[in-house]
Structures are given as C-alpha cells and as structure tokens.
Amino acid sequence: MLKDEVAKALKVVQDGGIILYPTDTIWGIGCDATNTEAVKKIFALKQREEAKSMIILLDTDNKLQSYVREVPDIAYDLIEYAENPLTLVMPGAKNISEALIAADGSVGIRVAKHPFCEQLIQRLRKPLVSTSANISGQPSPQNFNEIASEIIEGVDYVVDVDQHDTTLKKPSTIMRLAPDGRFEFLRR
Secondary structure (H helix, E strand, C coil): CHHHHHHHHHHHHHCCCCEEECCCCCCEEECECCCHHHHHHHHHHHCCCCCCCCEEEECCHHHHHHHECCCCCHHHHHHHHCCCCEEEEECCECCCCHHHCCCCCCEEEEECCCHHHHHHHHHHCCCEEEEECCCCCCCCCCCHHHCCHHHHHHCCEECCCCCCCCCCCCCCEEEEECCCCCEEEEEC
16 A cells, blocks of 8 residues: 555655655655665665766655755746646755765755655655666667666565566656856756
8 A cells, every 4th residue: 555655665764764666757766865765775786986966856846945944936837837847956955865965055846746756755854866777878778677787686675566567667857057047948
C-alpha cells in the first residue's frame, strides 16, 4: 500500500539513507535535501562530480520561498500551467545542503505531481533530492526495468510503487528563471 511505502521510505530518509523511488517523470535517487552526508552518498553512488548539482522536489509551490531568496511571481504561473513536469533553476538557494547549491548559488526545484512524492515530502517536511537513477554519463532509465543493478543495490531502500509500470517516461523540462522573470530553456 502507498501509505506503508511512504512510511518505510520516510524512516530511511530521516535516518540519513538514500532511496530509489518513482516520480512524475523518471525514477529518481533521493534523500533529505538538508542532509549533506546523504547527498554525498548519492554523488558517490552515481559516480558524479559534485560540481554537477541535483534538483530538489517539493510537494507544493507555496514552499518555494522557503528554499529560494526571491521567487519571481511568474514561477507560480509556470508551475501551474506547464503541460509537462517542469524544473525551475533559480538563484538564491537557501535552507538546503550546500552540496546541492550550484556554484552560481542556484538550485533546480520541481513541484512533484506524484502521490508517493507528495506524501513523502509532506511527511518529511523538507525537500527531497531527485536525480536520475543511473550512473553519471549513462542514459536515464525510462522505467524501473531499465535501472542498473548497481543502482538498485547501492540505495538503502527501493520503493515498491510503480515498479511494474512499463510506460516510457522522460525527464522534466528545465528552465532557468531569473529574479526579474526572464527565463531560458536548458532542456525541453
């Protein structure tokens, strides 16, 4: 049951562990976005250089101002009206692990529209790290069956939700958004 899986994942994340979980896009590797040790475990598992930042997931856009100094008004409209999952990269990141903040001070944030993510983030009361479930440089898995065994074995918990869903998923659209509302697409 979803509630049970949320409870199990919550315990792992609160204890500083990393999880493999379904999102509204592709499967992700995640942890508590305020826990630097946990974030470093994900970099190690992905064999990813720490200069390449990872995004955070929120359950609702009204929490944006908790993690970004200045949220442009247009951010709320972009999130509300985006046809596909949208990650916004905004400057002025705050209240998250330094390991997640890019050299320019920005962070990528997506409001996840997936029941598991929404419930876990709500109960955690903190953002959840999300990065594709692959070794850095390898293709992103489009469903659970494509995730490498070293990733599955390298996390502390594999969430038992949507594992049998073979729908091919793709990563979110990524848009850089300046405080004045100017934006550019980084990935469509």
